[in-house]
Amino acid sequence: MRLVASDMDGTILGHDGRISSRTVRAFHACRAAGIKLVFVTGRPPRWLAPLDEQMGHTGTVICSNGAVVWDFDADRLISAQLMGLDDVLHIRQIIKNLRPSALFAAETLSGFHLEPGFIENDSSELLAEVTPAPLADTLTPDDGVVKFLAILREGTADDFLAEVAPAVGQLATVTHSAPGVAMLELSAPGVNKAVALAKYAESLGIDAADVVAFGDMPNDIEMLRWAGHGYAMASGHPDAIRAAGQVAPAFEDDGVAQILEARLAMLGNFTAN
Incomplete structure (x- = not known):
């Protein structure tokens, strides 16, 4: 596990706009272990406030279902795939x-x-x-x-x-x-989360086999299939669950955090508080 890629809404972010403290801790533990984090969302860059305010995220965010790659630190566009x-x-x-x-x-x-x-x-x-x-x-x-x-x-x-x-x-x-x-x-034709994520992982020298990805809806399907370890949320859309190699516990049960905690524990990098 060298890169964790996560969807936002319905995967780590609830209807109330909150990310659970357990999920935040799990992501911070990944970062402390030297694992790269990237969020891959359908949201546009201007709707990323939860990542800053609740997660303290730095680095890249893949937005608009892969059409936009955004430098979160510099608040600037890296690349965009446009429709005419x-x-x-x-x-x-x-x-x-x-x-x-x-x-x-x-x-x-x-x-x-x-x-x-x-x-x-x-x-x-x-x-x-x-x-x-x-x-x-x-x-x-x-x-x-x-x-x-x-x-x-x-x-x-x-x-x-x-x-x-x-x-x-x-x-x-x-x-x-x-x-x-x-x-x-x-x-635009050919644009999806997987394409953008694959390019980002390649820029870091990380293979698909070393990527853990989380998602819950049809716009996550390609990403979940591409990642070496794709997890659909048990609370997600049936098509996403069928497409993923594995199923994480439901969003309501902090499913992403549970998977990350277990994987980090296997690496000796996580101890429950």
Whole structure:
């Protein structure tokens, strides 16, 4: 175990925005043992505050499902895989033809764009920052779309994915990660967490066999398959559990911490308090 790669939401971070003290201790013990840490999330860089405030994380974070690699210390972009504006608008029309009730949003390097109705709760923090408007009116070729979102108010994300993925073909990578919401996340072709993580591990001279990865949703599947030791959370999506080589205890049971403690104990680097 030379590198630990972990998803955030539903894996180490709860709906309350908290990371358990046990999980924080386990990550700190990894760092003290000389094991590298990288967080691999669907979140954009501006939503990484829990890693700083609760974890004291330093180093690299892979964001937006692998489309963005971020230097957390310097608060700067390392690399980004962008979707072209024409492709975004074309994909939007394909999905709209399939599901006329679909609504859309776009995550860019500089912010967030959303259509009216995309977020139902008008008091949300996003709507305090963004004026909803048609994407064709607010996006420009210079914006740099890293993640395109499509949402339905009915059905499941699994059914929506099964319908949309074949229709968009080679135009985008399609996945989902929000439990209980029929929302799809689309990135440039070939972009996923595994691709970005593999490049990062290679830059450190670390093979897949020495990587331990944790995740809980379909956007983690490729990463869990790539890592030498991929753990899906027992509380996670069935597809992620099937894809992973191993299953960690549920998020509610500090599953990531339990696995890390056991692995560190085998190396003689962890003693329970």
